[in-house]
Amino acid sequence: MQNSALVIGGGIAGIQSALDIADAGFKVYLVEKEPSVGGRMAQLDKTFPTLDCSACILTPKMVDVSRHPNIELLTYSEVTNVQHAAGDPSTGSGQSFRVTVKKKPRYVDISKCTGCGSCAEACRFKGKVVDTFNAGMSKRSAIYVPFPQAVPLKYTIDPTQCIFLTRGVCGKTFLCKDACKANAIDFTQKEQFVELNVGAIVAATGFDPFNAALKPELGYGTYPNVITSLEFERLSSASGPTAGKILLKGKEPKEVAFVQCVGSRDQTTGNLYCSRVCCMITAKHAHLVKDKVRNSTVTVFYADIRAFGKGFEEFYDRVREEGVNYRRGYVSEIYKRGEKLIVRSEDTLIGKPIETTADLVVLSVGLVPRPETNVVAKLLGLTNSADGFLAEAHPKMRPVDTAIDGVYLAGCAQGPKDIPDTVAHAKAAAAAAIVWLRRNASKQYPVFSNQSVLNTVH
């Protein structure tokens, strides 16, 4: 059906694009590889600079997407093939994409699952499987929902962790199956392939946080109290592993250091670019520590503070007023002395190398392209910019268009962005898709006369 669009990626960008295209009256297939929509934004605690709770503002959008009559949600699914059928060579009208989507087996019949959670309670691996939604900071069961507000709120069996799926046997009896009153567990499920015919595609595949282990001098992976900013989000989140308390092994860190530009603006990592969001994420985190930990000492190590968005500079002013120390100089090394971490840097504004003690170090990791983005790029015939993100048609004038008519980019797949810039970008992609679909459907521009100018008065 040419009157429909495919959106790849169910983060805030994909959700927003899908909603806008659907609101314009087109059918939208929203494909998300995880069991729930929500993406990275669902993992965040608060948002800068307003400190709105991320889940609170995201949940309504997730619910909207699931309820929209024009949106068909394909979660736990991946696009595996795209065939491009060119339309009229002069206008491009009538062109379409034949898309194959693989629906991965959840081993749970979602028409029956009520989301009650008895299965996860019963699972033999309860509390043993690393919870990636909590950035690895807690453990879940092999059957799970990624987070309480998941949409759809349906359970999924993790095929890499479920002992029955990996080894073919789970004790004498399936504990989850026994626990499920709805009789929804179904180990016979197989991959299914769905064929879609769409007129436009929006790629909204998002980003990954930089792998901090690639900067060994910062001690990530060596010291449990050196964590990434994404881990801090979960630590600070009410629905996270510590129920929102800043606690490390039950203890409140009093001295907290934040390290900026980890994996950004850095030749040694190959990422020359600025990740655009980390300065403000850190400012927000510094505020949260000041807010949650009494008498805490908070130090931010930076080279340039990039507080450029609406209300950002004002927020940066606010956190400094709250007593957060900003010390100019990248951190060179982190090591241990006694129980304390030692953060070594130069304070370039006094011209001296300094050692700062810390109980907790938070690495403000940059944004990098997801490996899956390249898979999607290949399927769609898209190219990458030098920084590895997807290339737009023109860096100034066409930020959401690609070299292929009918294919558009939304959000961080094109480059790092904060939430409002992502939403604007996603809506822009939707506008492009709507225009394309309407042209496609009518074979030409519907032309209006100027009749609706009413009375020329004078």
Added chain:
Amino acid sequence: MKPRIGVYICHCGLNIANTVDVEAARDFASTLPNVVAARRYTYMCSDPGQALITNDIKELKLTHVVVASCSPRMHEPTFRATIQKAGLNPYVLEMANIREQCSWVHSDRKLATLKAMDLVASAVAKVAWLVPLQEREVNVSQAALIVGGGIAGMQAALDIADAGFQAYLVEKQPYLGGRAAQLYATFPTMERVSDLLAPLMKRVNEHPNIRVMTNADVQKVDGFVGNFRATIRERPTFVDATKCDACSKCIDACSVSMPDEFNAKLTTRRAIYRPTPDSPFVIDEQRCTYIQDHVCLTTSSPIFDRGGAACVTACSQNAIDFSQSEKMSEVNIGAIIVATGAATFDAANKPELGFGTYANVITSLQFERLAARPEGFGRPFGSVKDVIFIQCVGSRDQTTGNLYCSRICCMVNAKQAHIVKGKFPDARVTVFYADVRAFGKGHEEFYDAVRKQGVRYRRGYVSEVFKRDNRIVVRAEDTLMQKSVEVEADLVVLGIGLTPRAETDEIASLLGLPRSGDGFLLEIHPKLRPVETAVDGVFLAGTCQGPKDIVDTIAQARAAASSALAPLCRGKVRVESATAFVNEEVCAGCGLCVATCPYGAPALNPRTGKARVNAVLCKGCGACQAACPSKAIQVVQFTPRQIISEIAVLV
């Protein structure tokens, strides 16, 4: 029938539960009159939370629902949809805001819990009086008005028009292109802005669905989403473009002289002028003495002498036409996109930097105009050996009242430093900065390249610019060596910030738009709704909402177009259901409601002499209800009985 009320108390993770004893609040709620179910849940807005409500409606036959959670702005639509799905009318819901108005603003758990209980009791008291309402839809005018013909406005107009709807593009200046038309090149790609703008302007001008109105402004707007009506004034140019052969003799003849705004006041222009190198000729109505004072400054010829103006005499084509008058048009539109742009900071407000005092202290906008000359950036101020760029002029600066970062100046300065180095490779170019904000795609890489070209970055804001032995001296602390330094320069370029336009107030009051603390127009939600405003159907595009570079402006303009396309494509919009109604038996026909209403909804029926409400226009604001001496006019969801019940339990 007795109401059967369900009360649902949300923990909102820990947002509420941390400060309010939700268990106690739930127990309390279950004791309230008519309450047949009281429950609590971690996230009431989540699927299982909503399932609690739907199950109760079905099983306990609830008639009314109270949700105690966040602000109704956040989740009222969510829960209305929830109860509607379960078979209730969506309007028999009341929300008790125990988050923004309770848990977030209190720290004493005991008192906060008591307050939450009060708010719940109040909502329960009110909800029992709520009545089912009908939802109504009206048709949408299949057109949009775009205010501002800069890059944002043009892009938004194109998207609206390409989608098959009529776009009215209203531009105050006599030309399209806005701020971008003044710029020379883009960062980081170093393309000529004129090369990028030309195809865009061509498409706009030739698009069958776009009506361009330059030298025009919006005089009046009324109506509501889907059905706005705007009055547009097109001012005369006094030059018949079909006759004018652009010989410029009229300009040579005119002796009224003033700084040329388009050239950032680097040059002067006449009262008759060509605003941009490609635009048609125009007479500046405000400055032409023939129009203002009825006497031509050049010839001293009075206005009744028709041919007496110097320009008229000079024009061989007979193109000057003082008989032109303004033209008013009314248009019906379904949506409005505001793309009125931003002003640049007036560097004269930082007197210590010497702008206006020294000719070789210029602004970054003036630099663009210099670089855009056919001969390129050159030496209008003598030699170009030492050039200094000063960042954050008028941004991040309490003394100017502009606390915000202007987002583009770092890269503008980097680009201009690059241009200087390109033209004069031996020039010593220094940038004084505090933080280099090279955050966009390819920006850090451009900043790297500019440094590698030899541009020096020194950290420290410039404190003073003065003259010594005929040379400009720039004083700053170099904070990386903690020393006060003095650097000589032949040219100083001030990286001026963006500020809200002076006309922002006009457009804000015309459309009823609020402004944010920084003075720019306010979006309704800073994270998730960056282009929507407090007024349904009115959207923001580009720098009127806050500083932005070209690419972010285009993205936002297209975003605004996307939002505007929703009602246009749908063809219908839902209108407010909680509107005012008149009890004609009580109405005395005094007309106070008609005078009070900001939306023109009530009118006196000429036959009965009593007030009547046009429900389509009514926004349910309640101003009429407050004004009515006889309580004849009431808003359905806020009747005195409902409000008094709500208050009674609190006092």
Added chain:
Amino acid sequence: MIDTQAIVEQYGLTACIQCGKCTGGCPISPKSALNPRALIYQMLRGDEFELVARDELWDCTTCSTCGLRCPKGVKAVDLIIGLRGQWIESGKIPSTLRAPLTATLNQGNPLVLPREDRSLWADGLNVKPMAEGVEIAMFTCCENAYDPRVQPMPRALVNIFRAANVDFGTLGLDEQCCGSEIRRIGESGLFEYLRDDNIDKFKTTGVKKMVTTSPHCFNVYKNEYGTTGFAVEHYTQTVARLIDDGKLEFSKKFEATVTYQDPCFLGKQNGIYDEPRAILKAIPGVKFVDMDRSRERSMCCEGGGGRMWLEGTNAKVRLANDRIQQALETGANVLATACPFCFLTLSDAVIATGNEEKIKIIDILQIANQAL
């Protein structure tokens, strides 16, 4: 007076964003006026710069942490070496460097000992001379060749090679200083002479593969000699592979808790972290523990960059002393090294801190040799 503009261009200093990561990671900067970031800034500003007043330039150990961590690819260490070079060109050579430099030119070693004595370390071992067809050329660092405290290291390597049936030889009296330290002192002319002379000598003896006893020699051959026509390995790579291939087996136990000092020229600069540890872990009886500051975060012993002949501006604080303390904190009674400089600085530090009874400095070669 120096030409700062030329220096800025030569070392690509314009890439610098003054983030301070270099100075922040510099092991020397906390105890010295040396501040690589400020030094770069002075060059960028083009201020007047008096070399002679800058004694701290001689404090740098050329560990290269500054350049390795720089987010913008600036090599502050190269700038420092360059400035040392200008200093030396001006003729004002620090007094303690005169003799080593002269001796390196005349005797082929900076220890001021006769060229004829270069093979004394191998007395009685009957090591054959390097010739066409011999698999491996063993290159002995001047320090290993002449200093009796570290002569056991090459002797141990000979034993190990023989135990593993490795076909190897040495250049004998043709062997001379590799020039690594000479280049870092800033004597680039002498370094170039040594380089060219050495390459000629290696060519005539048909060297295809070289194994060095010192990470410094290894680094200079690998990274600073240009095209040499032969492969180079540090002994830890060779020995680890011999163990891996089953060609070298240990029959005795070496009962000790062992920690290990990553030499900057082997670890940080060349990424060789695993091989030394693999050897230690393969030796029976060894209980291996890493120090907190290890691998990429290891701490310099302060022996490189000419510091073997320069006390530096602050001799009161010695990094090696701190390092001994850190080693003791692991509970180790042996601190293993893989570099003669590390061995010497750390051995001095054990004595200076009075810890002779608690911990011993032993090179990996000797530990392995004892376990054969």
